[in-house]
Amino acid sequence: MDHLQARDYSVPVVLRDGGSLLVRALRADDGPRILELFHRLSADSIRHRAFMAKTELTPSEVHYLTNIDFVRHVALAAVLREDGAEHIIGVGRYCSSAEGDGAGQRAEVAFSVADEHQGRGIGTLLLEHLARIARSAGIEELEADVMADNARMLSVFAESGFPVRESMASGIYRVTFPTSESEAFVQASLKRERKAAAESVRVFFEPTSVAVIGASRRPNTIGGAILDNLRKAGFRGRIYPINPNAKEIRGLPAFPSIRAVGQPVDLAIIAVPARDVEETIAECARLRVRGVVVISSGFAETGSTGAQVQQRLRTLVRSSGMRMVGPNCMGVLNANPEFSLDATFAPTWPPAGNVSMLSQSGALGIAMLDQAARLNVGLSCFVSVGNKADVSGNDLLSYWADDPTTEVIALYLESFGNPRKFARIAPAVARRKPIVAVKSGRSTAGTRAAASHSAALANVDVCVDALFAQAGVLRTTTLEDLFDLVSLLSTQPLPRGPRVGVVTNAGGPGILLADACEAQGLKLPELEPKTIERLQAFLPKDAGLSNPIDMIASATADQYARAIEVVANDPNVDALVVIYIPPLVTTAEDVAAAVASAAGSVPNDKPIATVFMSTKGAPPILSTGRRGKIPSYSYPENVALALSSAVRYARWRERPRGTVVSLDRERRVSIRREIERVTTGRPAPFWAPPDVVARLMEDADIPMAKLVVAAPTSDAAVAAARDIGYPVVAKAVANGLVHKSDVGGVILGLDSDEAVRAAVEALAGRVEAAGYELSGVALQRQYSGGVEAIVGVTMDPSFGPLIVAGLGGVQVELMRDVAFRLTPVSDLDAAEMIDGLRGAKLLDGFRGAPVADRASLLDVIQKISAFADVVPELLEFEINPLVVLPRGEGAIGLDVRMRLNGHGV
Numbered sequence: 001m002d003h004l005q006a007r008d009y010s011v012p013v014v015l016r017d018g019g020s021l022l023v024r025a026l027r028a029d030d031g032p033r034i035l036e037l038f039h040r041l042s043a044d045s046i047r048h049r050a051f052m053a054k055t056e057l058t059p060s061e062v063h064y065l066t067n068i069d070f071v072r073h074v075a076l077a078a079v080l081r082e083d084g085a086e087h088i089i090g091v092g093r094y095c096s097s098a099e100g101d102g103a104g105q106r107a108e109v110a111f112s113v114a115d116e117h118q119g120r121g122i123g124t125l126l127l128e129h130l131a132r133i134a135r136s137a138g139i140e141e142l143e144a145d146v147m148a149d150n151a152r153m154l155s156v157f158a159e160s161g162f163p164v165r166e167s168m169a170s171g172i173y174r175v176t177f178p179t180s181e182s183e184a185f186v187q188a189s190l191k192r193e194r195k196a197a198a199e200s201v202r203v204f205f206e207p208t209s210v211a212v213i214g215a216s217r218r219p220n221t222i223g224g225a226i227l228d229n230l231r232k233a234g235f236r237g238r239i240y241p242i243n244p245n246a247k248e249i250r251g252l253p254a255f256p257s258i259r260a261v262g263q264p265v266d267l268a269i270i271a272v273p274a275r276d277v278e279e280t281i282a283e284c285a286r287l288r289v290r291g292v293v294v295i296s297s298g299f300a301e302t303g304s305t306g307a308q309v310q311q312r313l314r315t316l317v318r319s320s321g322m323r324m325v326g327p328n329c330m331g332v333l334n335a336n337p338e339f340s341l342d343a344t345f346a347p348t349w350p351p352a353g354n355v356s357m358l359s360q361s362g363a364l365g366i367a368m369l370d371q372a373a374r375l376n377v378g379l380s381c382f383v384s385v386g387n388k389a390d391v392s393g394n395d396l397l398s399y400w401a402d403d404p405t406t407e408v409i410a411l412y413l414e415s416f417g418n419p420r421k422f423a424r425i426a427p428a429v430a431r432r433k434p435i436v437a438v439k440s441g442r443s444t445a446g447t448r449a450a451a452s453h454s455a456a457l458a459n460v461d462v463c464v465d466a467l468f469a470q471a472g473v474l475r476t477t478t479l480e481d482l483f484d485l486v487s488l489l490s491t492q493p494l495p496r497g498p499r500v501g502v503v504t505n506a507g508g509p510g511i512l513l514a515d516a517c518e519a520q521g522l523k524l525p526e527l528e529p530k531t532i533e534r535l536q537a538f539l540p541k542d543a544g545l546s547n548p549i550d551m552i553a554s555a556t557a558d559q560y561a562r563a564i565e566v567v568a569n570d571p572n573v574d575a576l577v578v579i580y581i582p583p584l585v586t587t588a589e590d591v592a593a594a595v596a597s598a599a600g601s602v603p604n605d606k607p608i609a610t611v612f613m614s615t616k617g618a619p620p621i622l623s624t625g626r627r628g629k630i631p632s633y634s635y636p637e638n639v640a641l642a643l644s645s646a647v648r649y650a651r652w653r654e655r656p657r658g659t660v661v662s663l664d665r666e667r668r669v670s671i672r673r674e675i676e677r678v679t680t681g682r683p684a685p686f687w688a689p690p691d692v693v694a695r696l697m698e699d700a701d702i703p704m705a706k707l708v709v710a711a712p713t714s715d716a717a718v719a720a721a722r723d724i725g726y727p728v729v730a731k732a733v734a735n736g737l738v739h740k741s742d743v744g745g746v747i748l749g750l751d752s753d754e755a756v757r758a759a760v761e762a763l764a765g766r767v768e769a770a771g772y773e774l775s776g777v778a779l780q781r782q783y784s785g786g787v788e789a790i791v792g793v794t795m796d797p798s799f800g801p802l803i804v805a806g807l808g809g810v811q812v813e814l815m816r817d818v819a820f821r822l823t824p825v826s827d828l829d830a831a832e833m834i835d836g837l838r839g840a841k842l843l844d845g846f847r848g849a850p851v852a853d854r855a856s857l858l859d860v861i862q863k864i865s866a867f868a869d870v871v872p873e874l875l876e877f878e879i880n881p882l883v884v885l886p887r888g889e890g891a892i893g894l895d896v897r898m899r900l901n902g903h904g905v
Helices: 003-007 028-040 043-050 059-066 122-136 151-158 183-204 222-233 274-286 304-319 362-375 393-402 419-430 460-471 479-489 507-519 529-536 557-568 588-601 636-654 665-679 690-699 714-724 753-769 809-815 827-835 838-844 854-870
Strands: 010-014 020-025 073-082 085-095 105-113 139-147 165-169 172-178 209-213 238-242 267-270 291-294 323-325 331-334 341-344 352-359 379-384 408-413 435-439 474-476 500-504 575-580 608-612 707-710 728-733 746-750 776-781 787-796 800-807 818-822 874-884 891-893 896-900
Touching (some): 010 304, 073 122, 073 304, 085 122, 222 238, 393 419, 419 435, 419 818, 460 474, 479 636, 500 507, 529 557, 608 636, 665 854, 714 776, 753 776, 818 827, 854 874
Parallel strands (some): 209 238, 209 267, 291 323, 352 408, 500 575
Antiparallel strands (some): 020 073, 085 105, 331 341, 728 776, 787 874, 874 891
8 A cells, every 4th residue: 555545545344333434544624523523532531642631622733633644644534424424533643753665664653532432443443454554654563652541542452463562651551563464463353343244234134123215005016015025024123114105004104204203213125216215325324224225226237327326325324334235135034033024025935944145136036035945945044235335245244153043154146345355254154154155157258368377377266266265165056056055054964074875775876876976076985794784684685785775666664764774873974865766666755754763863973865856856754853854855966066065164174274474574575675666667567577586586485596687698698607507598588578488488408608609699589580679688597307387376356366376387278277276375275276286196206206395386385475465566476387396305486477566657
């Protein structure tokens, strides 16, 4: 962040009590609002801030407090809109007297918060935002003087997560802390963020009163349908229909406006024409409604004009202390009988249960509710987020994380508003509750046009896969797969392992399941001899007793029950699948009853699922036993896919969190100084010169073969080659030339002065023929042997830095054997990236080759991740090839390219 960005700083935030406001840069015209804040402060608050009694601010003091240079003096205001006007209820600022680039500086920080708003976390939020600005400006420490009796301010620092140092003299605490984000700070900030977000959206699921603005007596209207659903679901709170042309709707008194209600309203459902929505929300803000659900369409989905209005709505609700779902949505629902809230216009009310769902599409949301009812998937909550102008999936995940009725979370997503925030929240939630997601947009149409292999291989879907892999989110390709997996996770324990026992009355479906399990990484293990003996005692002699257990078509309901008990209790079995095809001798109802009864004998830590291959599906009696609901599938492949996802998720939950490499302070400072030097005054974007790249790689401790860029003359090149030591590689350096090999700009195996002279002449001719001008010759020591790899970075505008790693060097784009992760990449992330490659065996001594130094490859991946987080100007980066030498000898980059965003003049 540069100083101009600090001057324009404006971020909506959520407070610990669920309220919201705007944190923005203090402006020169804020003088009257600063005076208002001063007069709202108690005598003690003024004394704590000014260290003296004070009853008024002089004009010169107001001028100083509001005329900020945003270089040495930075100030942020916490702004709340009340009664249609902006009020500043808190200010945080830091001041530094030092000149220069900021590196190593210390600044003094101070805060003021209106007394009636103290305790809401405003001071902590201002501190977080100021520390972020200070860090970007190179300020490494903040300090504050705090009076000993200022307990609230001391607690702000103590609970911030920053490692605070305190000293005391004459009743004054000197508090000092670094601006860098330690792990403790990140975790404390994330915890605060989650709790605040959860509290802010609680009103959408637990309101005590709901107003339907746009309620109608006419049939087939959205306002009428929402009002009907609220009543039919049995909502226990008060319902206020709002319609200026009606005195009564559906037996309820109607009101001409929400102001006319005369009572507090928690939640307003807005179903009015788009042109009236802004004023309607403003009225709700004036009445301090806590939450609004905007059903109306006609905003960002219609184009730029609608997007501008939508942005105003977001600013209005956040600055007024409200939250908003929508616009362009179908509403919210809480099936918990304690609330029975159906504020949607969907025709289906689902059964109550433990699954909470989000849909970004209103139409698909209706389909999801219908499917949940058809499959008897019990819901806790459902939200149609629409355009996500305010409330997002991140907010809802925060609420559902601690919601006692939510045990499984299902998401249908079309886009990410803040994927980096999702990457922080989702893993913490997924370690406790499974998150299943369908993300549309898998096509390659979004693949970016880019110069480096790393960037060309990345598209939005690749980013999503990387994000979900790190966050523990289970991605499915279809809504059908989503419901298959949710049905399993919401009713069964997680499998302890991949071993599946199968009981069937037909061999064909058993074979299909075996094939599907193998394809999905599951196993059908051999059963214990004692298990086989027990099965032989009651099954026909023609039965197949090797897993899958084929009881043949004559199998009775009693044989099903006994086989289930025996196979499920085999110690080699982690999960049980029961398959039934209707023959003439038994009925589906009898078998389902037997399965339901026998499921009670299945160990509680083993999931059980069924496949009823019948047009009628599984009889309802299947879910009436002691084990409760047992999921049933139409085909063997469906259950195999669901089980494999559950196994992967169980392994992810048991996985350690991993560690992240961070560059030390000296390396960070050195990198930042070099980046500032090379980007200042440069056009954006540009490819960094080879010598700059070499210095940055040395600063980041990323191994790179020694490189010398010589003038494009034979004598200069020979001198450089002798300095490096033969054999060497010669590479053309020319403005605009990225892929040197495409024009013959790389010559290998140069082992003498004569060879180097000839290479310089050849490079000049080849580059000129391709339309470039040779400006230099880069010479490097040539390495032979080892395994060629690629490690790179591409910057996605939404997802941020994306790390790519693969094997194959220059052929990687053809093979596409690559893995992606978002930064920061932990040691476990890096290992999973490499282990998941098809060519990973090349590192293990394939066909007699030496075993490669895998540990060094993983170290390079992590250091590049750390480098990317220090250099936000990085657009594309690639080491290709990175030669992974035999074990113990390390890895070394032979060709490194880096594209940076310049800072302009």
